Amino acid sequence: xxILIATCGVGIGHSSRDLALANYLKKYGHSIxxxxxxxxxxxxxxxSFKTYTLPKMNFEGKNGEIDIEESIKQSKDIPFTxxxxxxxxxxxxxxxxxxxxxxxSHYSMPITAKFLNIPCYVITNDLTxxxxxxxxxxxxxxxxxxxxxxxxxxTKSCKKIMIPDIPGVIEVPEELKNKTEYIGPLLHYDxxxxxxxxxxxxxxxxxxxxxxxxxxIGGSKFGKILIKNICDISKDINADKIIVFxxxxxxxxSFENKDSKIILxxxxxxxxxxxxxxDLTITLAGHTTSMELxxxxxxxxxxxxxxxxxxxxxxxxxxxxxxxKVVEINNSIKLLEVINDxxxxxxxxxxxxxxxxxxxxxxxxxxxxxxxxxxxxQIKHIYS
Numbered sequence: 182x183x184i185l186i187a188t189c190g191v192g193i194g195h196s197s198r199d200l201a202l203a204n205y206l207k208k209y210g211h212s213i214x215x216x217x218x219x220x221x222x223x224x225x226x227x228x229s230f231k232t233y234t235l236p237k238m239n240f241e242g243k244n245g246e247i248d249i250e251e252s253i254k255q256s257k258d259i260p261f262t263x264x265x266x267x268x269x270x271x272x273x274x275x276x277x278x279x280x281x282x283x284x285x286s287h288y289s290m291p292i293t294a295k296f297l298n299i300p301c302y303v304i305t306n307d308l309t310x311x312x313x314x315x316x317x318x319x320x321x322x323x324x325x326x327x328x329x330x331x332x333x334x335x336t337k338s339c340k341k342i343m344i345p346d347i348p349g350v351i352e353v354p355e356e357l358k359n360k361t362e363y364i365g366p367l368l369h370y371d372x373x374x375x376x377x378x379x380x381x382x383x384x385x386x387x388x389x390x391x392x393x394x395x396x397x398i399g400g401s402k403f404g405k406i407l408i409k410n411i412c413d414i415s416k417d418i419n420a421d422k423i424i425v426f427x428x429x430x431x432x433x434x435s436f437e438n439k440d441s442k443i444i445l446x447x448x449x450x451x452x453x454x455x456x457x458x459x460d461l462t463i464t465l466a467g468h469t470t471s472m473e474l475x476x477x478x479x480x481x482x483x484x485x486x487x488x489x490x491x492x493x494x495x496x497x498x499x500x501x502x503x504x505x506k507v508v509e510i511n512n513s514i515k516l517l518e519v520i521n522d523x524x525x526x527x528x529x530x531x532x533x534x535x536x537x538x539x540x541x542x543x544x545x546x547x548x549x550x551x552x553x554x555x556x557x558x559q560i561k562h563i564y565s
Contacts, residue, residue, distance in 0.1 A: 183212045184553075185279035187270065189286035190221030191238065193400030193429060194469035198345055198367035199285050199304070203230060205546035214277050216270065216290075220400035220429050227450070233273045235287070236266045267293045274299065281553060288335050295338045302553060303342045304367075306468045307491050308332070309352045333357060340556050345472070345545050350498055362552060365543020366472035370453060372541075375477060381458035387422070392524060394420040395459035397452060397470070402430040403486045403510075404465050410513040411463070415440040419521050424459070426452060453477065461523050463516075466492035466507075471499050475540055480530040482519055484510045503533045 184206060189195040196217060203213040215225050216233040225232050270293040274282070284290040285304040294301035309329065333356050336342055341362055344351050348363040375381075382389055396411050398404025408425055415423055423443045427433060433445050449455060456462045457477045464470050466485035474481050483505050485492035499505035506523060508516045523530065 182210075182280045183214075183278065184281045184283060185214050185216060185274065185277050186283045186285065187216045187235065187287045187290040188221055188225075188284075189238075190217040190219035190235070192467060193220050193224040194467040195285045196221035196224045196400075197369070198469045198472075199283070200225065200228060200230075201367045201369040202283075202304075202546050202549055204369075206550060209550060214279070216273050217287075223429050224400060233269075233277070235269055235273075236262050238262060263289050266290075271297065283553075284339075288332055291335050291339045300556065301339045302556075303336050303339045304345060304549075305342065306344060306346055306351060307494075308336075308342070308354055308357060308361075329354075336360065341552055343549055343552060346468075347539055347543050362548075363543070364548035364552065365545035366476065366540075367469075367545040367549070368472060368476055370476075371544075372476050372478075375453060375457055378458050381454050385455075385458065387458060391421040392419065393459045394418065394423045394461050394463065394520070394524075395426070395455050396423060396463045397426040397456070398428050398431065398465055399467055399470060400429045401465060401467075401486065403489075404428070404484075405431045405435065407463070407465070407484050407510060408436060410511075410516060412436055412438055412440070412443060414513050414517040415443050417517055417521075419524050420460070424455065426455070456481075460527055461520065463520070466496040466499070468495055471495045474504070475499070475502060475532075475537070478504060478532045478537065480504050480523060480527060482506050482508055482516070482523065484508050484516070486510060501533065502536055503531055 186199050186203060188199045207213055214231045214233070216235050217225055218235045218237045222232060222234060266289040270290055274293065274297055279299060282290060282294045282299050282301045283304060284301060291301045291303060333354055336357055337360065339360065342357060342360045343362055343364045345364060345367045347365060353361050376384065379389055387393060396408065398407055408427060408431070411423065411425065421442060424446065425443060426446050426449055429448055433447055436445060438445060453473050456474065456479050462474065462479050462481040464474070464481060464483060466483040468491065481504060483496040483499055485496045485507070487510055496505070496507045500507055506519050508519050
């Protein structure tokens with residue numbers, strides 16, 4: 182079966198989880214191609230899958246904060262971008278000739294797929310949005326209401342909505358509940374496939390007794406301020422090494438690093454290994470990163486992008502696991518306090534065992550494959 186995956190290219194979280202699924206599907210004999218834009222496309226091009234370029238969509242903002250009002254002002258081009266994207270998607274579909282399309286938070290593709298009579302599945306961890314809660318502008322609240330209604334109507338036409346998480350953590354609109362399935366997280370590695378902390382430190386030549394802090398901002402330009410703050414407070418952080426990964430959108434040269442214990446890196450495909458070998462991980466609050474941290478039970482500090490409602494939801498959810506503390510992105514004084522307090526109390530940081538046991542019950546990649554395959558078999562049976 183040939184599968185085209187159209188993935189949201191804002192950051193790399195969507196692309197990362199879709200890549201994990203793609204590698205799993207490929208293992209079972211399926212042919213995979215991708216369509217994306219922005220950071221997501223840049224990330225996917227580092228691997229062997231064929232990629233197609235979609236029109237770019239983005240958020241506006243700076244210094245770790247999304248500017249909702251400016252983002253909405255810039256959205257005047259959304260109808261044109263949507264139509265342009267559908268036109269590009271139709272051309273890609275005619276070239277790729279997929280049997281099935283998966284859309285990860287990319288909402289023009291289900292319409293295109295319906296027009297071309299291709300079975301389409303949606304992957305998403307957010308069906309309610311909520312970006313207007315951080316503004317008093319009535320026009321933005323009306324805009325969000327319209328977008329939510331529009332997305333609900335679009336997703337009604339797909340075969341299934343697959344949520345890469347466990348039941349109960351994502352709010353699902355009543356109209357979509359019969360279409361929705363919680364498949365579990367889409368992870369690159371099962372927890373037992375990753376080496377131990379000791380093995381990983383040996384692999385990367387890091388002393389077993391060194392106090393290691395890992396900082397990552399994924400594919401987002403909004404995390405630049407977090408790294409700057411880490412550089413500013415590094416001398417007072419009680420760690421032997423601070424290993425920083427700037428991702429795909431932030432240049433190493435943009436930081437003034439005067440502390441020898443800070444090691445700046447641009448990107449790694451093996452971030453989950455670095456997180457596991459660390460004593461403490463500091464990260465933005467993307468959903469995919471949340472799932473990875475939970476899978477390896479890694480003590481962490483989450484720093485959600487300001488005004489990013491999904492990241493705020495993710496960080497609140499992760500606090501309930503027992504391994505996560507949350508700090509505002511522009512509060513370097515509080516960040517230093519929480520880092521050192523966490524490093525001093527590592528032995529007391531324990532995961533919620535009941536929640537973790539529930540988490541382990543769900544194999545997202547297998548469940549996604551089964552969902553797609555079962556529906557395809559039903560379709561074949563109807564027309565045979």
